[in-house]
Structure formats: structure tokens, C-alpha cells
Amino acid sequence: MNANELAIDIRGVSKKYEEHVAVRDLSLQVPRGAVYGLLGPNGAGKTTTIRMLLDIIAPDGGSITIFGRPNQETELLNRVGYLPEERGLYRKMQVRRILRFLAELKGLDAADADKRINEWLERFSLTTKERDWGNAKIDELSRGMQQKVQFIATLVHDPDLVILDEPFSGLDPINAQALKDAVVELKRRGKTVVFSTHVMENAERMCDSVCIIARGEKVLDGQVSDVRQSSGRRNVALTLVPGASGNGRPSDNGIGHVLGDPRLVRRFDDNNRYFEVELAAGADAQELLRRLIEAGAQIERFELVLPSLHQIFIERVGAQGVETGMSGHG
């Protein structure tokens, strides 16, 4: 990939703290305009990677460029918006003043900042006919409102690269939806979004590409569709007609021995509303379907699917495990 097409290029970066290695020889490339997921269990090194990316901490070795330039350039950081995992604002400060302060720190002039802040406050319903929360102190705001203000602070300077560390943690459903909408809109406008998460469903729904890291090392990376395809596994999503055969559980309705056949099924996962069945190597999906019908199962859904990121994650990271005692710096 051409360097000019990369929003982020991390090469061979390591960071060692006294007792442990937080990040080990990590390389990853984020294309411009992509929504990129940094996935990993708690303590995998996600936050450390993000902090190095933002030049908050210096790596022990390796190189990091943003939009093709070394990430130490202050001008460059003005084009980046950052929402840290641990969020907070000056409690005694008025919303407008704090937003103006953070916007000015990103190189905006005060007048321009004020204009944009008002637009954002309106968009997030923080200024209404009844009350202008822009003049309230952070202390007076509800938690949901504070999250909105923090999010405005991340985006007010219209950054080209947006970095969100565990953005969904602690969000109520309404703000989570607003965040998803905002990410989609950023992508539509050609911005690059990088977010870290350990919730695979979010990543699968929103990301073009992902990188899974564990214990400070890259496990795999690539486009989500490639990652899922390259796993070399075939899955079947299976739903039984409710009530028709037992209460829909394989053990209750005589299909347990079919799903338990190691020549057909490597393993299956009860997702409550459907079973995710992983076919054994060389097994034929049609054979499975035939055997299920023979066993008297009434089938509502039988669909060949790619393995979910969640499954891939569990399989690949689960093998390595999560190093204990590494929490704190995700």
C-alpha cells in the first residue's frame, strides 16, 4: 500500500514497562478513510498503542507516522481527535469555555471555535429553548450530557483522524447510537476512525479492518471480510422451530447425537436464539442438513455463515490467554 494512502503507519514499535512488555514489535497500517478496530482483551496493549500513536508516551523503539509524517509534529496532532477511555472534564468550568479551551489547544481561533461549538451543542440538543446547557458548569450536567460534551470536544476541530479508546464503555444506548451514527458520518466524509474495543459485535458491525492484539503482540489483522474468510472455517447458523421439537434444545429433541458427531461437527455454540455450528474439516453442510431432518428436527433457519469475529477472537486469543495482572493500561 502506498504510504500516502495510509492514515497511520506503525512499524516495529515496542514499549516496555519495568515489570512487563506492554507492546512487542507491533506493526500495523490503517488506510485513509477506513474505520479501523483495535481489538484485544483488557491488558493487551491497546491503550499503550494509542498513547504512543498520540505521542503521549514515547515508544522504546520503532517508528510511527500519521498521514506520512512523524507523529511528534505538533501541527499533526491538531488534525487528530482523541477520546480517551477514562473520560473527564474540568468540573467547575462552563461547557462553552471548556470546549473553547480544548478547541484552541487544537489550533482553532476563538471565534471559529465558538461558531462550531454552538452548532454541536444544538446538534446534540444541549441548547434547547428551555435551557442552554452551554453556560452550565460540567458539575451540573447529567452523565449522559457529559459524555456528549466529551464527544464534542473530540470532534469540534473537525479532525481528519479520530481515535476512540473503548468509546462504547459506559455509554447509554442513546449515546451509543449517536456515536455509531457519528462514526458512519465521519467515514462518509472521508475521515479515518480508529477505535479500540473488546466488544467484538461493535467491531464487526462498524469496522472495515481490524487488528487483534493480545499480550502486546499482533495476532492478526486485515479487512474484516478477509479475516473471517481466511479463518478457513465454515459455520452454520441453525434455528429450530420453537415448540415443534421439544423446547428447541438439541439434547431435548433427538438431534444431540447429530451435533455431537465429530465427523460432521467440530463444535457448536448455543447463542440462545440460534446455534452457531462449526463444521468439521471435510464435512459437508448438506450431509448435516440431511441428518438433522432424518433425526426429525423442524428447521426454521439453516444458513452457511462465516465465523464471527467473536469466535475468531476467542479461538486465536483464547489460545494465548490473557496475561493476568496486566489490567489498567489496556
Add this chain to the structure above:
Amino acid sequence: MDKFWVVAKREYLERVRSRWFIMMTLFIPVFITAAFLVPVWVTARSAPGASLRNILILDATGTGLGQRVADVLMRDTVATPNAATLPSPQVRDVAPARLAAAEDSATHEVMKPNAIVGYLVLDDSTLSARRVRYLGRNASSIVDTEKLRAAVRQAFTGVMLQREGVKPETIALISNLSLDMPSTRIDERGKGSSGQAAVFLGIGIGVLLLMSIIFHGQYVLRGVLEEKQTRVAEVVISSIKPEMLLAGKVAGAGAVGLTQQLLWIGISAWLMTNFAPLVLKSAGSPVTAQNATSLSSSLGGLTPALFAVVLLYFLLGFVFYASLLAAAGSMVNNEQDAQQAAMPVMYLLIGAWLFVNSVIVNPGGRIATVLSWLPFSSPIIMPMRVGLSSVGWPSIVGSLAVCALGCVCAVWLAARIYRVGMLMYGKKPSFTEVAKWVKYA
């Protein structure tokens, strides 16, 4: 550099807008003015010696000594407020044989309410053995007894001179001789202001600098702690280098301190000029020349050069201490630990202050000289010395340079601790750990 100003501006505006700042800015000058004017008012109201106008003098010497004492007392208390309404000392000439009876009745008079305060006995022993007795309600007042003693001595001198045949006019001239002795400081540049005023000024400068550094340094400490506790630090540090953030905070807080001091001086001066005459008038005091001159001359001693020196030392001292306190704030996660972490820094400051007494007593002494060269104490000691005595320009410039060098070291150290500390949560670090931060930051 733009971002430095953004941080400094925020620090300044948020602080200056706070209710606490406005209250302190108004309260302190009112307090200072009151501290000056209340004692003046009280002194003026109850001028020492006023009660001596209400005594009885029993004179058994037959030389007119009693009347002379009364005259001296009258003359001494002319300047007392409401002098016209005060009674005059009564003089009773008594025969020596009837003195005992007269004393008896005088004692009863003193015991009555709203009567004389006490009585003075002059008899043969006064002339022969210079013995005088005074009995009264105010016998324990040092001021009154001293004044009385002086009055008797003066009157006695008059009587003695008269006996020696000195002309009455000459005696009157000698008795009325009043001595005025203002003390004036002399240094290499010639005559300066009054010695007392210099002490006033020196202590004032020292206290002002110490208080400002403590107040506003503590504010920096708490500000850093707040940024860490609310986790706003990480957002800010993703936009600006920690060193720049630290510098902006210290500069902003320093500007707040400077603003407050200028307001303190301005408001105090305004209150003094407007209220001092009113207070003195209401106390009925026609003259408080002494107070007025000591005040005005102490302010007169604040030359532009001295002002500039004070200003420079304040800035350097503030940078030195505030950046170290910021580092202390960045190491910890709660107020309690912060006070503990700040202790070593505060000890430096208090340590310097402990020597202030010896600096006042001997501004040119060895302790004063050494302390005015050390970066942690020079911001307080040197301006005091300059106010108290004369210090050569080479010394001032040299000490300023050493202090500036100390500031560079303090800022360097603080920035390294700050950079690591701001993102460290969890338990309070030990000194060995902090030393490692400094090494690896």
C-alpha cells in the same frame, strides 16, 4: 507557543473569575487597613497619660514642686484627644504634720466611683532622698507610672535649678525643651528613608512574597491534581506537550498572583488614604504625625528599582516553587497524598522563612548573605535585604542569575516527573520510583 498561551489564559481567567479569588482580593486589603488603623484609633482614643490629668497631688514640700508636676502633666497631654474636656490635676499643699490625715482622705476619694484616679505624695523625703509615692487605680500601668516619673523628675529639676539661683525664664526654657529624634538610614547612596520604615517595608515584602508563593503554589498543586483526578489530563496532553502544559499552568497562576498583589496594594492604598483621616478624626486626634510619616515614608522607600527587584524575585521564586509543587501534584491521586508530597517543597520555603529574624536584625550578616544567594531562599531574603539595607547591584544581578539557574533545574526536574506522573494511577510512588521517572522520562 500558541498552546502555551491557551493554557496560561485558561488558568488565569478561570481563577480570576472564581468567587474565592474575588473574596480574597477584597478581604485582604480591608484586613490590612484595619490592622493599621484600629491600633491607631485605639491608641488615639486612650492616649497614655490622659488618666494622669485626673490625679491629686499632695505637696508637703512647701517648694511648689506639686504645682510644677501638675504643669508638666498638663503640657504633656496637650496633644491628647479631647484634651479640653479632661480635668486638671489637683494640687493640695499640706503641712507635713497633717500629711497622714490628707493621705487617708485621698485614699477614700480614690475608692469612690467617678472620682480621682490616684494621688501622688511629695514630702521631705522627696527632696532629701528623691522618694515619691504614687497610689491609685492605674498604679500597675507602666505607661502612666513612667510618664509620672518623668514629670516628677522634670519638675524636681526645676526646683533644684531655682534653688541654685537660675533665672525663672531659663528654667521655663529648659522645662519646655522637647526632643525630636527621627532616625534616618544612611547607605552608600546617601541618606535614605527612616530606619523604621525600612524594616516595615522589608518585612512587608517578605510576607507578601511568602504568602503569594504559598497561596498560588498550592493552587497550582490542586489544579494539577484536579486534572489528574478528572482524567482531563489525557485529553489535554494529546494536544500539547506536558512540559508546555506545565509551563502554561505555572505562568497563568503566576499572573494571577501578580494581579492579586497589585490589587492588594492598590486597594489598600486607596482605603488608607480615604479612611485614615476619617478614623483619626473620629478618634478626636489632631496629630498622628508619627503614624502618617512612618506610613508614607515606608511606601516612599518603594523605589521603582526596588519594585523591579521584588517583581523579578517574585516571578523566579514562583516559577521555582510552583513547578515543584506541580510535580508533587502529578505524583499522587488525592488531596491527602498531595499535601504529603508537597511537604519537602514547603519545608524549603518555611526553612528560608525561619531565618527572617536574623536577616532583619543584620541584613548584611553572613546568614543573610548566604541565603540571598541560594535559589530556594533568595526570592524572599534578597528583596528583604534590599528593602532593609543597601545591596550592591552586582550581588543582586548575580543572585538573580543563580536563582534563574535554579529555576531551570526545578522546571527540568518537575517536567520529567510531571510527564510520567500525569498518567500514573494507583498507589503513591516511592522516592526511588520518582527518581526512576526522572531518569527515564
